[in-house]
Amino acid sequence: MLINSETKVLVQGLGKDGSFKAQKAIEYGTNIVACVHPNKKGQLFENKIPYFETAKEAVKKTGANVGVIYVPAPFAMDAIIEQVDANLELIVCITEGIPVHDMIKVKNYMKDKNSRLIGPNCPGIISPKLKIKIGIIPGNICKDGDVGLVSRSGTLTYEAIAQIGEAGFGQSLCIGIGGDPIHGTSFIDALSYFEQDKNTKSIVLIGEIGGTKEQQAAEYIKTHISKPIVFTIAGTTAPKGKRMGHAGAVISGKMGLASEKIKALKEAGAYHSDDPSKIGDTLKNIF
Amino acid sequence: MNLHEYQARDLLKKYNINFPTGEIGSTPQEIFDISKKFGGEVVAKAQIHSGGRGKAGGVKLCSTPSEAKNFANSILGKKIVTSQTDSEGVIVEKILITNTTIISREIYLSIVIDPDFESPVLIASSEGGTEIEKMAEESPNKITKIAFDPVLGAKPYELRRVISKLEIPKNAIKDFYSLVNNLFKAFIETDSTLIEINPLIIDDNENIVPLDCKINLDDDSYFRQKELFSLRDKNQENPIETRAKDFDLAYVKLDKGNVGCLVNGAGLAMATMDVTTKSGCFPANFLDVGGSTDKEKIKEAFRILVSDENVEYLLINLFAGIARADLIAQGVVEAAEETLFKLPIIVSMRGTNSEEGFEILKRSKLNIHIAKDLGQAANILSEINKANK
Numbered sequence: 001m002l003i004n005s006e007t008k009v010l011v012q013g014l015g016k017d018g019s020f021k022a023q024k025a026i027e028y029g030t031n032i033v034a035c036v037h038p039n040k041k042g043q044l045f046e047n048k049i050p051y052f053e054t055a056k057e058a059v060k061k062t063g064a065n066v067g068v069i070y071v072p073a074p075f076a077m078d079a080i081i082e083q084v085d086a087n088l089e090l091i092v093c094i095t096e097g098i099p100v101h102d103m104i105k106v107k108n109y110m111k112d113k114n115s116r117l118i119g120p121n122c123p124g125i126i127s128p129k130l131k132i133k134i135g136i137i138p139g140n141i142c143k144d145g146d147v148g149l150v151s152r153s154g155t156l157t158y159e160a161i162a163q164i165g166e167a168g169f170g171q172s173l174c175i176g177i178g179g180d181p182i183h184g185t186s187f188i189d190a191l192s193y194f195e196q197d198k199n200t201k202s203i204v205l206i207g208e209i210g211g212t213k214e215q216q217a218a219e220y221i222k223t224h225i226s227k228p229i230v231f232t233i234a235g236t237t238a239p240k241g242k243r244m245g246h247a248g249a250v251i252s253g254k255m256g257l258a259s260e261k262i263k264a265l266k267e268a269g270a271y272h273s274d275d276p277s278k279i280g281d282t283l284k285n286i287f
Numbered sequence: 288m289n290l291h292e293y294q295a296r297d298l299l300k301k302y303n304i305n306f307p308t309g310e311i312g313s314t315p316q317e318i319f320d321i322s323k324k325f326g327g328e329v330v331a332k333a334q335i336h337s338g339g340r341g342k343a344g345g346v347k348l349c350s351t352p353s354e355a356k357n358f359a360n361s362i363l364g365k366k367i368v369t370s371q372t373d374s375e376g377v378i379v380e381k382i383l384i385t386n387t388t389i390i391s392r393e394i395y396l397s398i399v400i401d402p403d404f405e406s407p408v409l410i411a412s413s414e415g416g417t418e419i420e421k422m423a424e425e426s427p428n429k430i431t432k433i434a435f436d437p438v439l440g441a442k443p444y445e446l447r448r449v450i451s452k453l454e455i456p457k458n459a460i461k462d463f464y465s466l467v468n469n470l471f472k473a474f475i476e477t478d479s480t481l482i483e484i485n486p487l488i489i490d491d492n493e494n495i496v497p498l499d500c501k502i503n504l505d506d507d508s509y510f511r512q513k514e515l516f517s518l519r520d521k522n523q524e525n526p527i528e529t530r531a532k533d534f535d536l537a538y539v540k541l542d543k544g545n546v547g548c549l550v551n552g553a554g555l556a557m558a559t560m561d562v563t564t565k566s567g568c569f570p571a572n573f574l575d576v577g578g579s580t581d582k583e584k585i586k587e588a589f590r591i592l593v594s595d596e597n598v599e600y601l602l603i604n605l606f607a608g609i610a611r612a613d614l615i616a617q618g619v620v621e622a623a624e625e626t627l628f629k630l631p632i633i634v635s636m637r638g639t640n641s642e643e644g645f646e647i648l649k650r651s652k653l654n655i656h657i658a659k660d661l662g663q664a665a666n667i668l669s670e671i672n673k674a675n676k
Contacts, residue, residue, distance in 0.1 A: 021609070074510050096578075099508040100400055101478050107405045108437045123608070138608045138638055153554025154578070155606040159661065162606075162637060166660075179553060181402040208554055211402050234557035237541075237564045238573065241371065245537040245553025245575040247507065248402075253420055275565055276558035277662035 002090060002116075002125065002173070002193065003066065003132050010034040010055060010064035010088065012079050013095070014045060018070030021094070021136050025068075028139040029131030034058035036082075055086035068124065068134050069093040076120060077102040084115045091184075092134045093119035100247060103182040110184075117184025121246060123154045123176035129199065137161070137174055145170020147283065148194035150187060151206035152179050152213075152248065156234055160206055160279050167280030172199040179208065179246040187217035195225050202228045202286070204279060205270070209235030210249045210256045218264035229270040230282045233258040288504045289336040293383045294518050295482075295502040302473040304466060306497050309385035318359035321384045322352035331355050333362055334381040336523040338418060338501070339369035345379070348387065355384065374542060377523050388496055393486035394453055395419060396467075398474045404434040407474055409441060409467060411449050415486030440471050456493035463495055477515060478508030527591055534587045537575040544571030545599040546668065547592035549585075549619075551576050551610055559604045562661055566669040571598050578609045585618030586625070593626050599675070601632040602668060604661055605641075612636045612644035620651040631656060631671050635664040 009032045011022050023046065026032055032049055036058050040051040052058035055067065067083040069076060069091065076095040083091045098120050110117060118125060124135015128142040141158060143165045151157040157176050164171060175190045177183060187205065194200045203225070207214040214233065221229060235244060235251075236258040243250045251257055266272055273282035290298065293311045300306075308325070311334070312318040322329045333345035340346060345367050349355040359382055368376035393415030401408040412422055412430045422430060431452050433445040446467060455463050466487075474482050481503040488496050509516050521529050531538030537553065541560075546568045550556035553575045560570040572595065576588050592598060603619065605612055616636070623632070635658040636644050648655050656671070658664035 017609075073507065097507045099478055099505050099511075100480060101475065101505065101508070104400070104406055104437060136608055141638070151554070153552065155550075155552030155608065156554030156558050158606040158608055158638065159555055159558070162660070181400065182405050206554065208557065213402070216403075232558075234554045234561065237560045237570060238557055239539070239541060242539045242573075243506075243537075244539060244557055244573050247505075249553055249557070253423065275562060275662075275665075277562050277660065277665060 003127055003130065003134065005130060007031060007066050007132055008033040008062060008064045009134060010036060010058050010062070010067045010083075011070070012036040012055065012067060012083065013070030013072070015070070015072070019045070021070060024136070024139070025133050028133050030133055033062040034064045055082045055088070059086045059088065064088065066090045066134060067092070069095055071095055073097040073099070077106055080106050080117065081109060084110055084113050088115055090134070091115050091117050092122070092124045093117065093184075094122060094124055094135050095119070096121045096246070098180070100180070100182055103180060107182060118175065119178040119184060121180045122178030122183070123157055125173060125175045127173050128171055135176065137176065141165065142174065143170035146172050146199060146201040148172050148190070148197065148200040148203045149174040149206070150190035150194070150203070151176050152208045153206055153234060154179070156206055156276070159276070160204055163280030164204060164283060167284045169283060172197060179248045181211055181248045187213055188220045191217060191220060191225055195227060200227065202230070202283065204283065205229055205231040205265075207231060207233040207261055208249050209233070209238050209244065209251050209258050212255045214261035215255065215264040218268040218270070221265070221268040221270060228286050230273055230279060230286065231265050231270050232273040232276045232279055233261045234276060288506055288516060288519055289523070290502040290504070290518055291334045291336070291381070291520060292332065292500060293334055293381065295500045298477065298502065299473055299500060302469040304469050304473070304497060306500070307386045307388050309383050311381050311383050312359070313363070313381045315356045315359040315363065318382055318384060319352045319356040322349065322355040325384060325386055327351055328387050329355055329384045330387055331358050332383045332385070333367060333379040334383055335367055335377045335379060336520070337369045337371045337377055339371045340367065343367050343369040345369070380522060388488060388498065389491040390488045391491055392489040394489070395422070395485050396487045397481065397483035397485065398435070398470055398479070399481050401434065406437060407435045407471065409433050409435065409449065411453055413453050415488070419485070435471055441467050455495065456489060459489065459493055459495045466495065466497070477502070478505045478512050479503060480505050527594065531574075531588075531591055534584055535577065536584065536588050536591070537573070537577070538591060539573040540595070541570055541572055543597065544569040545597055547571050547595060547598040547601045549574055549576065549588055549592060549601065549603045551578065551605050551607070555604065555606060559602060559661065562665045563602060563668065566665040566672070568600070568668055568672050571595050582614050582618040582621070585615050586622040589619055589622035590626060593628055598630070600630060600668060600671065602664060603632060603634045603636070604664060605636045605638070607636065607638035607641060611639050612641040613647060616644035616647040620647060620653065623651070623653050629654060633658060633664050633667050635659070635661050
């Protein structure tokens with residue numbers, strides 16, 4: 001289980017942006033129990049949620065089991081490491097622009113540790129059934145349902161959520177895994193979760209140009225996934241060698257091309273929405 | 288960010304990696320003087336941010352200072368188009384003059400970050416001089432790849448395998464170990480995403496000598512690598528892309544597009560380009576205005592889009608989560624009025640305050656077409672385009 005009714009959330013990085021995002025998560029129904037700030041010990045966020053000096057102390061006092069990070073990029077690596085050391089089960093890092101060398105260190109540090117990381121550079125996860133959101137996916141566009149969504153994008157994830165709703169479906173869980181080349185939870189982790197999840201009947205996967213993660217997902221789907229999958233790959237018209245907004249989205253070599261990813265996923269039996277504005281229609285057509 | 292070859296050479300010198308003696312010049316007379324000082328026969332290399340420069344005429348072996356001067360005359364201040372640049376090419380403002388070397392064999396060596404290994408990897412091939420991508424397609428068995436451990440660096444037992452595959456001469460093996468370890472140190476300390484030595488040559492005395500190098504730095508490391516980022520050469524970049532960067536906008540110009548695209552989010556921006564193409568038009572650009580968008584940023588984005596003469600329509604596609612659609616709409620209206628923009632603007636807006644955003648657009652005197660979603664926006668675009676042709 002990634003999140004459930006026992007989920008208690010700790011927030012790190014409550015600047016102007018982070019505070020706004022945390023407020024929205026509370027409004028949606030998320031049980032935020034602790035905030036971490038080195039200089040705000042003893043104060044309250046929104047007049048009710050206590051600040052702690054360290055994540056470890058926050059976990060000890062509140063029993064928080066999930067962490068979310070809005071900390072600016074230069075300090076994000078330290079925040080992830082701090083939450084790993086505090087033994088949080090799930091860490092969701094929203095921060096964009098973390099140096100890739102920092103993520104190499106983070107991933108190396110996390111080997112053999114108990115925490116699972118989602119992100120960075122991601123919108124986080126949301127469960128419309130449990131009314132829990134860890135991150136920034138707008139709650140009002142989600143509907144409770146049985147489609148599991150996993151995506152490398154931010155706003156394209158929202159677009160897909162809206163389309164799923166308009167096609168008459170809802171979401172069991174949406175997971176934004178983020179657009180950085182080195183990240184925590186992968187497509188494969190998410191697919192494996194959805195395959196086992198009783199509330200999920202079908203899966204929507206949103207990929208992008210760059211890297212080979214979609215091909216790896218395709219290999220995994222062949223042998224491990226029995227539920228129907230609809231997918232789209234953004235960037236069929238993107239030029240080679242140009243970074244399209246974020247660090248992961250750059251075609252360097254043949255494998256990074258959208259066409260290669262589409263081919264691999266189709267061969268694995270997934271249904272292709274060749275037009276990213278028709279994800280919902282494609283889903284409707286297979287049922 | 289890319290470094291020039293001469294900047295990369297200077298940087299690697301600090302890590303005990305030495306290239307043949309060289310000096311940089313920016314006028315034909317300087318090139319003449321440097322060549323004369325070097326004893327006549329030299330290699331002259333145009334300094335540009337692109338590979339494929341040799342084939343495009345950017346590198347010349349010159350046997351006299353006059354020949355080097357003539358080469359400088361023919362190329363300085365001009366643009367070179369290579370297989371890796373766009374059709375406009377990049378300007379040559381500096382030439383690197385180096386001593387010549389006797390080459391008996393060329394090797395390819397680079398360090399990149401491999402997302403599958405989640406670490407830096409060393410890529411080596413016994414066939415240097417060519418592009419690694421071509422090599423990967425044509426003779427993948429000639430490429431060796433080993434991962435660096437974050438603590439151990441390159442493992443010697445794995446490096447031995449590389450050395451034997453590359454057939455490094457016996458008396459150069461020690462130097463090869465040092466070279467790899469020094470490159471790795473440089474790679475880590477400079478926040479590089481690529482350091483490429485191509486070619487690394489074996490000379491007539493069986494020494495290894497790096498001849499050419501390329502360094503790409505991680506843009507996201509700017510906050511801690513300010514000194515390196517001061518080496519940025521804006522003249523090598525597309526001027527509109529540079530202007531966008533200054534406003535923290537991610538913009539990429541595309542060749543021959545007629546639809547200017549203004550989108551929030553990179554994935555959605557790419558999807559918008561894809562849908563535009565499906566509608567029978569062509570996207571003129573990739574533009575991601577980012578998450579927490581302010582009005583001034585939107586106005587600048589709008590100005591950048593309409594400065595492209597090929598643009599016949601604008602497609603605005605927003606999914607406002609953190610951003611507010613009404614503020615973005617206000618920015619669009621103000622910028623359109625300021626630039627006297629009269630062409631059709633197709634708008635799809637969803638999320639936070641999108642109703643208010645639509646009201647602002649409707650109240651304006653702009654040529655606005657409102658779509659309920661991206662699919663409908665594409666249909667409208669297709670219809671207007673057909674009616675126009």
